[in-house]
Structure formats: structure tokens, C-alpha cells
Amino acid sequence: MTDGKHTPVKIYIFPKVHHKAYSRYWRKNYSRHEATELAAALAAMRKVAGHIGVNVKPIYWQGMSASPTNSIILNPADVRGTYPIPFQKIDLMVGQVVREAFGCIEWSDWIKNQVQQKATLPSEELKAYLVHFISVAEDLYIDEWVRSSVWHLYLLKYWEAIAGEMVRDPSLPPSATSLACVWRKRIFLQILPAHLHYYYDDLVNVLVEESDTIRQIKTLSTLAERRDRRVEIFLTIWERICSIIGEWEKFDLTSDAINLEDEAAPKFKEPDVKLEKENKEEKPDHDQEEKEDPAGLDEKLAAQVSFKLDEGDPDLTQHISVAIENPQAKAMNTIFTRAVAKCNASADKAQVDRLKKIFQKHKSLLRRARVKNIIRGVDMGKVDARRLYRLPLDGKIFKRKDIQGSDYSWNISIVADASASMIGRGTSYRPWTVAEQTFVSLTEAAKGFFNHLEVFGYQEQSHQCNLVQLYRDGELYTIMPGGQTPTGQAIIAAAMLMKKSDRKKLIIHVTDGAANCGLSVVDALDYCQKHSIDLITIGCGCNVQTRQFLLERYPRGAVYLMDDIRNLPEGLELLFQDRLLK
Secondary structure, three states, X not given: OEOOOOOEOXXXXXXXXXXXXXXXXXXXXXXXXXXXXXXXXXXXXXXXXXXXXXXXOOEEEEOEOOOHHHOEEEOHHHOOOOOOOOHHHHHHHHHHHHHHHHHHHOOHHHHHHHHHHHOOOOOOOHHHHHHHHHHHHHHHHHHXXXXXXXXXXXXXXXXXXXXXXXXXXXXXXXXXXXXXXXXXXXXXXXXXXXXXOOHHHHHHHHHHHHHHHHHHHHHOOOHHHHHHHHHHHHHHHHXXXXXXXXXXXXXXXXXXXXXXXXXXXXXXXXXXXXXXXXXXXXXXXXXOOOOOOOOXXXXXXXXXXXXXXXXOOOEOHHHHHHHOOXXXXXXXXXXXXXXXXXXXXXXXXXXXXXXXXXXXXXXXXXXXXXXXXXXXXXXXXXXXXXXXXXXXXXXXXXXXXXXXXXXXXXXXXXXXXXXXXXXXOOXXXXXXXXXXHHHHHHHHHHOOOOOEEEEEEEEEEOOEEEEEEOEEOOEEEXXXXXXXXXXXXXXXXXXXXXXXXXXXXXXXEEEOOXXXXXXXXXXXXXXXXXXXXXXXXEEEOOOHHHHHHHHHHOOOOOEEEEOOHHHHHHHHHHHHHHHHOO
């Protein structure tokens, strides 16, 4: 087939988009109550993201406490009004999540930034065309990536939905959004609007000609190769698009001309003065037109959804501000979330066995301590089977426990640095991967014992501290390292999440660098000391300055330093032996 210029064009024949609801076959947890249904739908979308893979951004409804640049945001206006949410709308939400989740895995945001930085922009007006071109090109790449999976069925529905009806008259010269709409209709739906302006022809043909080149990027073996290749191809295609747009006729618009570039403006209509006067007489002044629904969830509904998801209050900023008594402290916003991408690291069996021996010894010590606190031969209490022989002698066959000092179990929180330095640039290994493997072994070894274990990761994103729960329901989850290192802020947040009733509390902070934003480590140390929480920091592969920083700020015996993070498993074992078995 040719495109009018006698250039061979390879056409992909897409299956017809069916209108049956695929989510009908698997979605069983739904409700007629608004907050319950929104929470259930959000939980379903998070499960979808979890099935797709790791390194997927957390998913929230718009209006919940989340950073738009580091989260997948769903618009509740798309589903508001009918509960349970219709299955057709659930399918579209799945399509959006699939698109953005694979964008996270394949680094779409990085591609966008690289292309925008390197692309040629003869005028500022072309920036919108560039942004929409990158979006469509990435959609084309992702569509090819998921073609052989069930997710492609949901994507086809989503492409049809976002292409939609053109807001701009197709007979007018293209705008950035109308061009993107035509591209999607042509590539994904194999249709074109009628009466298209001839300016569209060359632009549509460019992307159709290059679509096979974009699709073939999937065959490259490594993520780095696929990323670099997409940047290279997108820049080449943009040069062609830019040259075509540069040949368009320029319109010098006057004040009384029709603004062709304003596609979203309301249609002008001469007001009916008589009708307007009658309406004013009939309606009181306080009557107003019905307001549009807010874009996101209101504060009350967002709190209800969070509670339904068992997230509690995700914003810890106010609690931390109240807890810190230092008026000079430079606190930052702190958000507590739960990771949704499961960790695929494997446990080290030898390390699991060694840790289990430590926990078993601690369990034996705990039992012995409890036995010592049992008082036998009393006049009342619980029947002691071992003293039944004394029934005819003195009748003292009871026992009771002395409650004081009987709780020897620990509440242990691992607070791990997940800042950008944990990616490990310039090293043959990835520090965060080593830390994950250690945490997997630790959580596996800790199962079945009395101690309570939590694992958190922390990082700075968009000038706020994100404390992310990585271990829940017996499984370890993961996040993508990034941002700065708000150490003091994260330690205080983790300390505040500990139960106040626990007698023995231990925070183990794992880091490869010094704090560089948020509250200082001194504030965190003061808070932990005030609330009887032991705080230990393990410095892994720190430079000389960071070592000096840690040693100066932590009390003696509260810092463990090691040359390489690969020694973290042995360091944790020594720490547990020192703390749990003393």
C-alpha cells in the first residue's frame, strides 16, 4: 500500500474494539456506597499495576495526598454519579493504568525530558506540537510492547476513548491537540475524520511511515538500548515534523478576525437582551447555575477512601510539626504511603538460616524470662498441672504471672534510604538491589516469631518526604530510588508510627549518605530518646565526610560503619545478636 507519494507503508490491522466489558469477569468486590466503591476500584487498579511489574508509580484518586509527578492520578469525575462503577468505565481505567504503568517500566518520563531538551524549537508555538508528538509516539511503542498480552484489549478501548471526537473543525489547519487526535485515530483505530485540511496529510504520513520503526524498538534486548533508541528516533521524526509545520502559511490575525488557533473557545452567540431581562425577573438573585463537580475528591471523601483502604491519615506533616519542640527546625511535608509493586528479589537461604537461629535463641531467652516470672503455690489463680499432687497436702495448686517485665519482644523498624544515590551510578552493582535482597531474607527469617517487624523506604520527591511501607501481609514490596535524603524527617515519621504500648522499640536506619534536607538528625535523635526508642544507623559505603558526619551526630555505639553495602547482611546479624541476645 502507498500513501500518495508512492512510498511503501506497512499497515497494521487492528482487531475491532469490542464493547463488551472485560472487567465483568474478574471484578467482584464492588458497592453502592460512594466511598466504599471508590476505595474498591482504586484497590483493583493497584492490583492491576502490581500484576504488570515493579517500578510502577503508586495510584491515587485526584484529590488524595499524592504528588502528580510521582503518581498515577485517576480522575474521579470519569466515574462519578453511578455506583457500582459500570464495567465499561472500569475497563477504561484499566487501560489508563496499563498505559502509565508500562510508561513507568519503560521510562517514558525520562524519554520525554530527553527529547524536549535536545529537540529543535524554532518558535515557542511548536512546543505543544512536540509534547503531543512524544505522547503519541510513546503510546505507539507501549501498544506494541503489550500486543501479545491481555492488556492490549484494555488499551484498544482506551485509545478509542482518548481519540474521541475532535473539538476542532477538521477542515481548519491542525492544532497540537487535534493533530494528536488524528494521529491516534489513524494509527490505533485505522480511521480518519472526513474533510481534513490538507495540512494534516504530510504529518499523518510521517508518523505512519515511521510507526514500524518505533514498533521494532521492542526487539532490543536491554532497557538502556530501548531508551536511547527511542530518543534518537523521536528526534529524527521531529525534525521532519518541524520542517513540515515551518512551511505552513502564517496568519496575521486582526482584532475582528476568527481566532483559528483557539479550538477550545466557546462559540460566540449574540445575547438575547429581552430573554435575559425576563430570566432576571423570574429568578431571585441567590439562584445560580449549578456548579461543576470539582476535579478531584473533596477532603472529606478523600479521607473516607483512605480509611477504607486502611491507609489511615497519610499526611504526617502536622503531627511532626507538633512533636518537634525546636522552633528553628526546618520541617518539610511528610507523606506516608504503601508501596504497590512487589519485590522480585530472592532470599539468601544461608542468611535466612543464620537469622532464624538468632531469633530462635531470642525466643528461648524470652520463654525462660517468662518462666521466671511465674509464681507457683499460691491460693488462687490458674491451675498448675505440675502441682496437682499437692491438692491433698496444702491445696496450693495454682499459679500466676508477674506482669511486670514480662514483655521481652521487640518492635523493629527498618528505615532504608531510597534516595537517588542508592541507584549506584559508577558501580558494578545496584545498592538498592543489595538492600532489597537483605530485607527479603530478614522478613522471611522473622516469620513465626514474637517480634514485630516493619520495613520502610524513604526519599524526597517534589520537596516533600515520602515514607513508604515496603513490608505488609508477609510480602515485601519495592520503590524506585530517587530524590534527596530527608533522614531526620523519615526517622521521626517511622517513630511516630510505632505503637506507644510496645516496651522495646528499635529503629535501624540504613543509608549510604548524609541527610541533605528536612529536619536534622539531631531532632530525630532527641525525639527517639524522649520516646524510649533505640536508634541505630548503619552506614554502607559512606565517604570520609559522611562517616565524620554520622560519628559526630550519633552517640557512641549507635553507628555501624561498613565499607560496602554488600556487607549489610553480616552487619544486621551482628546488630541483632548485640541487641536481642544481650
